[in-house]
Amino acid sequence: MKRKIILLLSVLMAIFAVGCRGSQKTSTKTDDYKIGIITGTVSQGEEEYQAAQKMLETYGPEKIVTATYPDNFATETEATIAQVVGLASDPAVKAIVFVQSVPGAAAAIDKVRETREDMLFINGVVAEDPATIASKADICLLVDEIAMGTSVVEQAARQGATTFVHISFARHLSYATIAARREKFIETCENLGIEYVEATAPDPTGDAGVSGAQQWIIENVPEYVKQYGPNTAFFSTNCAMQEPLIRTIAEQKAIFPQQCCPSPYHGYPAAMGIDVAGHEGDVDYMLDAIKDKVAEYGNSGRMSTWSVPVNMLMVESGVRYAIEFCEGRTDGRVDEKVLFDIFNEVAGGEEVAVDKYVDEANGKLENFYLLLCPFQDF
DSSP states (O other): HHHHHHHHHHHHHHHHHHHHHHHHOOSOSSOOOOEEEEEEEEEEEHHHHHHHHHHHHHHOOOTTTEEOOOOOTOOOHHHHHHHHHHHTSSEEEEEEEOOOOOOOOHHHHHHHHTTOTOOEEEEEOSOOOOHHHHHHHHEEEEEEEHHHHHHHHHHHHHHOOOOOOOEEOOOHHHHHHHHHHHHHHHHHHHHOOOEEEEEOOOTTTTTHHHHHHHHHHHHHHHHHHHOSSEEEEEEEEEEEGGGHEEEEEEEEEEEBBBOHHHHHHSSHHHHHTTTOTTTOHHHHHHHHHHHHHHHHHTTTTSSEEESSHHHHHHHHHHHHHHHHHHTTOOOSSSHHHHHHHHHHHTTTTTTOEEEEEEEETTTTEEEEEEOOEEEEEO
């Protein structure tokens, strides 16, 4: 009889333990799985790099491993592939979050899947053909660049723009989403009676490098303001150009609706000389500091961004979703309810609008999500 009671208690305790694990949000083990994060370096994409470091600090090296792709990723795709394969070579790594998903990402996924079909891939800031990467990754994330073709120009119009200067280069214009957004920019400018101007800058991955592209901004933006007046809005497709662009626009008292990757952390702190020490991750502090600096330049109401750091959002959301997946709390590899709830939680309660990418040849891509957040005026 005593033996039967002990057995019954053991069964009840086992059932209770399973029920508790199902409701907990953190794993009780530290060596079940790891999540790999690959980002650019500080010079190419500081926001996502810092987000990866935050995840490493939050969850520890027993859960998070990081790597970076080379600055000259356009010509060093083999190095990018090698970094991703290196992450996957650790059998404990069950998921990889890839932000920005630069050229070479699709080939890297193919290479990993040769030996690790089980690997979960979450790819943010997709820079390859959308249908191709969607067929290889489990989840694809991108700012809603198509919708931005309307929203950015409308924001510029609210700020008083009569001219809209689009700064890019051939490599970026070959990306399907950037090309489609450009067409929307042109269409929206025409609808709103705003003059559209195309400006070609040096590619930061080319011979001139990042410094050459930044110098082009410093030298040419004032010339555009001189030609078209201070009610000229500027938009650049490249991350490395944002810092000199923001500073020069503030000095020229022109209009800046948002960065290519909208976020209060993208370009603004360095451009405005804002000390973030002790305020890392404090979005409210950063928004207030930027507003004060813009006012010092005498340009209030003419510069803005999104209140949510979007590349950071992708990294942290990707990691948190990967944790839910690895710990068995998602319905399959793509669980939209879990994913969308995580977006809003990471955004601090801000509602993140989510749409799906529609490819001309392949129709709606069910695992390719486009994100759009509200503007923050300074």
